[in-house]
């Protein structure tokens with residue numbers, strides 16, 4: 001190459017500020033510890049790890065979006081939720097890579113990881129709690145990890161992103177009952193008629209309630225994407241392990257199928273039938 005455009009590139013990093021230093025690649029790229037020689041085990045590990053990294057970003061964006069929603073400053077939250085949606089799409093696309101693994105490929109290393117399961121992912125559980133899918137049982141696998149347990153406990157008792165959004169509805173003059181505004185946040189949210197009527201007002205007069213309408217549609221985006229991730233997990237799991245029980249000890253596919261029935265923001269879906 002007689003091109004000299006790269007000849008000025010930095011090649012000495014005495015301050016430890018190279019690409020690898022900044023990204024801690026040594027730590028990152030030595031964290032894939034296969035337990036067997038199975039050809040497909042690196043795929044299995046990398047797809048899980050990449051998903052955990054996306055979850056880390058999702059949590060960062062969600063928590064900041066929630067702080068903005070709590071103060072009524074929804075514009076920055078919209079941008080953060082848009083990023084959550086894009087990250088969810090990446091997580092959903094990861095199934096395309098993973099499903100190149102057949103049941104036979106999987107069985108070569110399945111026994112090596114024993115009872116480990118995504119069911120024990122504390123980041124995933126935190127995301128569920130931030131979105132409002134509260135279930136105290138899900139904290140049990142983390143009882144021996146005080147830091148993770150405390151983080152989940154904080155989130156299960158705090159308002160979810162939807163609870164915070166409902167306060168904004170109320171603040172906008174669409175009055176909601178105390179049973180909604182001061183509910184026990186550790187419990188899953190149950191659909192409420194007054195909330196549905198309030199959202200109907202918003203969707204019937206979007207010009208007047210633009211801020212709430214925009215936020216509601218961003219919430220629909222993230223729930224829609226969450227459903228897609230769940231569905232693709234379910235079908236990938238079914239094609240790899242069929243109806244065998246899960247490594248985490250649940251019924252497996254029937255458990256994952258039940259999770260498809262979860263509705264995070266019920267009234268936002270209900271209003272669509274009534275417009």
Ligand code: HEM
Nearest residue numbers: 047048051117118119124237240246247248249250252259
């Ligand atoms: C061969 C691939 C996979 C199989 C066979 C599989 C299987 C399962 C099964 C059967 C469950 C139910 C819990 C249990 O009893 O274990 C589960 C839960 C879960 N898996 Fe996977 N999984 C796979 C890949 C992944 C990947 C790549 C991720 C990404 C992080 C993931 C994340 C999760 C999460 C978060 C749960 C909990 C879901 C909930 O509680 O609603 N799984 N998986």
